[in-house]
Amino acid sequence: ETGVTQSPTHLIKTRGQQVTLRCSSQSGHNTVSWYQQALGQGPQFIFQYYREEENGRGNFPPRFSGLQFPNYSSELNVNALELDDSALYLCASSLDAGGNGYTFGSGTRLTVV
Amino acid sequence: KNEVEQSPQNLTAQEGEFITINCSYSVGISALHWLQQHPGGGIVSLFMLSSGKKKHGRLIATINIQEKHSSLHITASHPRDSAVYICAVRRGGNQFYFGTGTSLTVIP
Numbered sequence: 001e002t003g004v005t006q007s008p009t010h011l012i013k014t015r016g017q018q019v020t021l022r023c024s025s026q027s028g029h030n031t032v033s034w035y036q037q038a039l040g041q042g043p044q045f046i047f048q049y050y051r052e053e054e055n056g057r058g059n060f061p062p063r064f065s066g067l068q069f070p071n072y073s074s075e076l077n078v079n080a081l082e083l084d085d086s087a088l089y090l091c092a093s094s095l096d097a098g099g100n101g102y103t104f105g106s107g108t109r110l111t112v113v
Numbered sequence: 114k115n116e117v118e119q120s121p122q123n124l125t126a127q128e129g130e131f132i133t134i135n136c137s138y139s140v141g142i143s144a145l146h147w148l149q150q151h152p153g154g155g156i157v158s159l160f161m162l163s164s165g166k167k168k169h170g171r172l173i174a175t176i177n178i179q180e181k182h183s184s185l186h187i188t189a190s191h192p193r194d195s196a197v198y199i200c201a202v203r204r205g206g207n208q209f210y211f212g213t214g215t216s217l218t219v220i221p
Contacts, residue, residue, distance in 0.1 A: 042201075104148070
């Protein structure tokens with residue numbers, strides 16, 4: 001059972017398009033992280049937001065961007081989609097920047113054709 | 114080179130067997146998590162460890178900080194335990210390094 005909800009669960013986009021993925025965290029969870037999991041791989045850290053500010057970023061290009069809102073929801077935006085962007089995108093939230101109460105969402109499966 | 118290495122990559126067991134999945138890491142960490150991922154993608158956090166051992170039902174997780182090694186044990190395995198088990202280490206905040214996972218299949 002998870003308190004983190006992601007939408008949509010599945011999505012198909014065309015190369016070059018833009019996509020927005022959404023995550024709704026548990027109330028009080030001030031920190032949210034996004035991960036990309038390619039098929040057969042472990043999740044890779046994209047970035048982290050704490051109190052609506054980005055405070056950590058992995059090795060992803062600027063066309064991956066995010067937003068965090070005061071209502072504990074957040075977005076991952078990807079511009080100029082490439083075929084290699086096809087993956088499961090996971091959102092995880094926690095009570096604080098130290099990772100307490102860490103909870104994953106079930107993910108959004110993005111397919112780029 | 115991965116900061117987190119898991120073994121084995123794939124594991125098939127008969128129902129009732131005792132199962133061990135290993136995780137080694139090469140960086141300093143603040144905590145280690147064992148995660149379970151079922152087909153369809155959803156990830157569930159099983160354990161968070163910073164030292165010693167934790168037990169939850171048939172699952173036991175241990176960590177040796179000096180040796181940078183952790184193990185996940187499943188006693189009396191059951192087909193519903195079939196999933197991918199992922200070891201993830203946290204260096205600070207929410208930045209995790211993940212292993213590539215161990216795919217477990219338990220046969221009735």
